[in-house]
């Protein structure tokens with residue numbers, strides 16, 4: 001049995017030392033208070049026993065749903081009255097089918113599902129963009145190019161996921177038995193987030209508004225996220241004076257001062273980043289200048305719950321630009337740019353031969369200038385997609401770069417580049433147009 005999550009979180013926060021993994025995904029149940037339990041999983045599932053049935057927050061991914069239900073059933077035999085989706089991401093709603101199956105096996109109806117009113121449109125979007133979402137998740141989590149064709153055949157949103165029965169706009173108070181749940185909408189990681197204040201337990205469930213890592217409001221492959229509104233939601237939560245704070249990833253946190261300290265620290269970090277980017281925009285700076293000049297203080301990124309292990313500030317900077325600006329980066333040449341192939345071919349012609357570009361890319365890589373190295377090698381491949389030498393160099397260059405990155409998102413995309421070139425050399429690429437291939 002793993003250490004109790006609150007004991008571990010208390011030690012990590014108070015010491016400032018991230019001594020072990022905080023996302024344990026072990027499907028183990030821990031009691032957080034009398035009548036409150038958590039099953040730690042891909043997303044956690046948090047249960048409150050009201051005496052008139054359980055209210056459950058999130059359900060983990062589809063594959064983990066049965067194990068989560070089994071763990072909960074080792075703790076309580078009460079029917080599940082309601083499931084609250086903290087938001088519509090598949091790692092939070094995917095296991096809902098297992099809860100329906102559990103109700104079915106007891107001869108009762110499926111639990112009522114509650115979520116923000118933007119959850120059903122999200123599900124509709126997932127159905128419309130199923131292949132895209134499969135592909136980007138595969139890349140984000142380090143999948144190989146050869147898995148792509150297969151991945152796009154399965155629906156991104158599992159068909160067993162339960163649709164919300166009850167939705168709301170700004171705030172909804174639900175009472176089950178004698179227990180009151182104050183559901184609050186916020187923007188942040190998504191447009192459909194719900195954080196819940198449960199006064200009887202002086203407790204908050206926060207969804208992904210606190211993830212024990214640098215907030216993932218910069219994801220390069222996903223729809224708009226909202227850093228400033230994210231910070232505002234953390235301040236609203238901090239004002240509640242909660243004694244127990246339960247995010248859907250990472251560890252539950254106990255103690256009003258400790259909780260408030262964590263929430264305000266993350267809020268201030270986001271607010272400063274937004275302010276710095278907006279100040280630069282207001283002064284007329286273009287995106288490239290901002291990306292290379294606005295940074296989060298390095299010491300902030302060493303705080304155990306702000307380490308950029310999943311997302312990273314550079315990506316958040318771009319998301320802030322997109323939110324307040326637009327898709328154009330401010331460079332006139334890139335308003336209507338030539339194709340990468342044309343730029344690569346021009347470079348090859350200027351230099352006289354592709355090998356010189358490959359050599360320079362490898363030299364820059366060896367010097368640790370990964371930005372230039374990747375840029376050069378990708379132009380070489382754009383010019384000559386069939387060049388085996390270029391793909392071999394690219395594998396080495398992106399492997400080097402991946403080794404220097406901290407965020408899973410960057411690592412995943414760079415690993416995807418390695419996989420693409422490996423597949424190009426071996427001729428095993430799927431017949432898709434979004435990956436490089438040898439003809």
Ligand SMILES: [Zn+2]
Pocket residue numbers: 043089091092208248249
């Ligand atoms: Zn999540």
